[in-house]
Amino acid sequence: MATTPAKPRELEPITVKSDTRDILAHAKEYGDKNGLNDTLIVDIDAHVTETAFWGEIVDRIPSDVYRHMAKSFQDRVGGPPGLLNAQPGLAYQDQFGRVPHQQSQQEAVEGTDTHRQVVLAQRAMDSMSVDYTVVFPTPMLVLGTHPQPEVEVELAYAFNRWLIEEVLSQDTRLKGLLYLPFNTPEACPDIVEKFGDAKGIIGTTVTSTRFRAVHHNSYMKLYSMLEERGLPITFHAGFNWSDGSMAQLNRFLSMHALSFVHCNIIHMTNWVINGLPERFPNLDVLWIESGLAWLPYLMQRLDSEYMMRTSEAPLLKKKPSEYITDMYYSSQPLERDHPKLLEATFDAIKAEDQLMWCSDWPHWDFDGPSVIWDLPFLDEAAKRKILGENAAKLFNLDNPYLKRQAAE
Numbered sequence: 001m002a003t004t005p006a007k008p009r010e011l012e013p014i015t016v017k018s019d020t021r022d023i024l025a026h027a028k029e030y031g032d033k034n035g036l037n038d039t040l041i042v043d044i045d046a047h048v049t050e051t052a053f054w055g056e057i058v059d060r061i062p063s064d065v066y067r068h069m070a071k072s073f074q075d076r077v078g079g080p081p082g083l084l085n086a087q088p089g090l091a092y093q094d095q096f097g098r099v100p101h102q103q104s105q106q107e108a109v110e111g112t113d114t115h116r117q118v119v120l121a122q123r124a125m126d127s128m129s130v131d132y133t134v135v136f137p138t139p140m141l142v143l144g145t146h147p148q149p150e151v152e153v154e155l156a157y158a159f160n161r162w163l164i165e166e167v168l169s170q171d172t173r174l175k176g177l178l179y180l181p182f183n184t185p186e187a188c189p190d191i192v193e194k195f196g197d198a199k200g201i202i203g204t205t206v207t208s209t210r211f212r213a214v215h216h217n218s219y220m221k222l223y224s225m226l227e228e229r230g231l232p233i234t235f236h237a238g239f240n241w242s243d244g245s246m247a248q249l250n251r252f253l254s255m256h257a258l259s260f261v262h263c264n265i266i267h268m269t270n271w272v273i274n275g276l277p278e279r280f281p282n283l284d285v286l287w288i289e290s291g292l293a294w295l296p297y298l299m300q301r302l303d304s305e306y307m308m309r310t311s312e313a314p315l316l317k318k319k320p321s322e323y324i325t326d327m328y329y330s331s332q333p334l335e336r337d338h339p340k341l342l343e344a345t346f347d348a349i350k351a352e353d354q355l356m357w358c359s360d361w362p363h364w365d366f367d368g369p370s371v372i373w374d375l376p377f378l379d380e381a382a383k384r385k386i387l388g389e390n391a392a393k394l395f396n397l398d399n400p401y402l403k404r405q406a407a408e
Contacts, residue, residue: 016106020105024368040392041132042356042388042391048135056162061155067154086140099364135175136205149183177205179207192231204233213270226283246262269298275315286328325348332358346377357386369387
């Protein structure tokens with residue numbers, strides 16, 4: 001039943017200690033006003049800053065040696081989180097202190113036995129009228145460029161265990177995707193075997209910032225296992241200023257705009273042209289945090305080349321664009337500055353059935369549900385599908401509103 005809209009109070013200046021509910025006060029007002037509390041909303045990409053709980057994670061590293069190596073950093077004054085390869089000196093998302101909540105969430109969490117990360121996630125969910133949230137790491141998004149592939153394996157085991165034991169276990173609304181140490185293909189099936197049936201796990205994820213060809217034969221066992229188990233695979237983009245192409249760019253704005261797209265363009269092109277949709281027709285694939293503007297470009301480029309050189313893609317039975325529109329996409333960051341182009345993009349990718357909203361909270365460029373609900377070219381049924389129903393179908397999530405409507 002819809003609640004009476006609450007008027008947001010005047011806020012103090014936002015700092016790293018500001019309460020999530022204060023930062024998102026207008027999102028709460030928007031949801032109350034527009035009836036989103038009676039709409040299924042699934043956030044398929046929200047983030048934890050896992051380094052805030054790094055001690056809990058490295059305690060779960062399987063190897064005694066690497067656990068000791070990681071823990072040895074804890075006694076160093078100003079030392080970085082042990083074994084991670086993130087570059088904090090180039091993390092400019094907080095716009096040099098102007099978006100402080102991105103820099104660090106130090107808000108008070110008191111008087112509860114619930115894990116701090118769960119409390120923060122609950123506050124964001126309640127503020128944005130979210131029913132389910134899929135939790136992703138943050139600094140680990142660049143772990144695919146780590147110079148030691150065995151470190152990615154150790155941290156993948158540790159993070160997955162921590163996520164399952166400390167976060168997903170405390171709230172059924174929180175869901176997780178298994179981090180796959182993709183640079184070590186033989187380790188990925190073991191991760192799925194060990195954790196794939198854990199409570200709250202609804203799929204798997206590959207961090208796209210890496211240099212591994214997704215069509216290599218070493219991954220076929222993994223893809224077959226995921227298809228058999230009905231676990232989707234997601235590719236979560238990230239930025240990588242050390243990439244040779246991106247290193248030519250002299251502004252974070254430029255690199256951020258291109259890098260999140262570039263890595264997924266490479267992986268999707270290899271995925272489609274090498275016929276993986278034909279080899280694994282029942283494996284659902286989801287591409288996350290690249291926006292949408294790149295998709296019509298890639299569809300046109302690949303179709304044009306394919307029609308002139310079909311012999312080089314012998315497994316394909318239809319145009320590349322037709323495989324692309326069979327896959328799934330997250331909405332964030334939604335490029336809204338050119339409404340007509342956005343509407344054409346929605347039409348090109350069959351967004352009503354293939355697109356899923358996500359917030360990317362607490363990152364600086366996060367989107368609230370309003371980015372979908374306010375689109376004038378969508379009817380209400382399409383908005384509801386994108387905000388939650390498509391994700392519920394893909395990840396087999398219960399829709400409590402359908403049950404309520406049936407009971408009524």
